[in-house]
Amino acid sequence: MRRLTLLALLALASPALAESLTKDSVLGTTMQEVQASLTAMGYEVRKAEMEDGQIEVYFVRDGKMGEVYVNPQTGAVTTLKMK
Amino acid sequence: MAFTSKPNSGRTGARSIPRARKLISASGTTSARDIQVWDPLVRLIHWSLALTILLNGAVVEEESQVHEWIGYIALGLVAIRLVWALIGPKHARFAAFPPSPGRAVRHLRDLLAGDRRVHLSHNPLGALMVYNLWISVILIGITGYMMTTITFFGIDWVEEAHEVVFGWLLFSVALHVAGVAVDSWRSGVNLVRSMVSGRKTIPQGREVE
Numbered sequence: 317m318r319r320l321t322l323l324a325l326l327a328l329a330s331p332a333l334a335e336s337l338t339k340d341s342v343l344g345t346t347m348q349e350v351q352a353s354l355t356a357m358g359y360e361v362r363k364a365e366m367e368d369g370q371i372e373v374y375f376v377r378d379g380k381m382g383e384v385y386v387n388p389q390t391g392a393v394t395t396l397k398m399k
Numbered sequence: 400m401a402f403t404s405k406p407n408s409g410r411t412g413a414r415s416i417p418r419a420r421k422l423i424s425a426s427g428t429t430s431a432r433d434i435q436v437w438d439p440l441v442r443l444i445h446w447s448l449a450l451t452i453l454l455n456g457a458v459v460e461e462e463s464q465v466h467e468w469i470g471y472i473a474l475g476l477v478a479i480r481l482v483w484a485l486i487g488p489k490h491a492r493f494a495a496f497p498p499s500p501g502r503a504v505r506h507l508r509d510l511l512a513g514d515r516r517v518h519l520s521h522n523p524l525g526a527l528m529v530y531n532l533w534i535s536v537i538l539i540g541i542t543g544y545m546m547t548t549i550t551f552f553g554i555d556w557v558e559e560a561h562e563v564v565f566g567w568l569l570f571s572v573a574l575h576v577a578g579v580a581v582d583s584w585r586s587g588v589n590l591v592r593s594m595v596s597g598r599k600t601i602p603q604g605r606e607v608e
Contacts, residue, residue: 362553
């Protein structure tokens with residue numbers, strides 16, 4: 317029971333849990349925009365770089381890590397890799 | 400007796416006799432010998448480690464699971480070799496090739512002066528290279544593992560370190576191969592063949608250390 321309460325509190329305390337990155341997310345057309353979107357969703361941006369013409373960002377959230385590739389023309393996610 | 404010195408006989412004899420004959424006029428009284436130096440585990444680890452470096456450096460996708468597994472295998476191989484250097488046969492032990500810059504410098508000087516002595520284990524320069532290669536693989540393995548942890552995932556310096564040390568490893572491997580070629584030519588012992596067969600065929604009259 318106590319654990320449940322704790323979990324509930326945790327969920328309430330972190331608004332980030334409300335919105336998660338998916339393959340359909342649109343994050344922005346510049347590296348700054350993509351980073352800002354991810355930060356707003358509660359992700360910790362570890363690294364951002366251009367990779368094969370795509371914006372690649374390494375992120376961490378809730379003990380999980382992943383990489384996302386964004387098309388700078390459309391701002392949409394092209395690849396999402398969770399590790 | 401820690402190593403067995405036997406006359407040319409059996410399998411390897413056929414190959415070493417002609418070489419010995421050629422050297423008779425130029426050399427002293429000791430006859431050519433075939434000496435067992437590298438045990439099967441040393442050879443297996445040597446070639447397996449070379450394979451892991453080749454695979455992870457040039458064949459396997461960098462961010463793949465396979466790359467990670469091959470990296471752990473490389474770490475495991477070095478770990479086993481280090482234990483073997485404590486408990487293995489004489490020529491495989493740390494004591495047979497201590498890391499000594501002083502000895503390496505002296506060896507280099509002797510080498511330039513035309514010394515053609517044969518070392519049964521690694522020569523002092525080769526010894527430094529062996530430690531360098533192992534340390535490099537360990538550092539690459541550690542930084543590689545770090546990249547998979549939440550603490551160091553996406554952290555730039557870890558990735559940089561992983562790549563810089565790998566570059567150093569490639570340079571070292573090139574130097575290692577060059578060293579093997581030079582020492583084979585200098586000492587008259589085909590070192591590549593001895594890492595395959597485990598035996599060093601010492602030319603007649605050659606001093607052994």
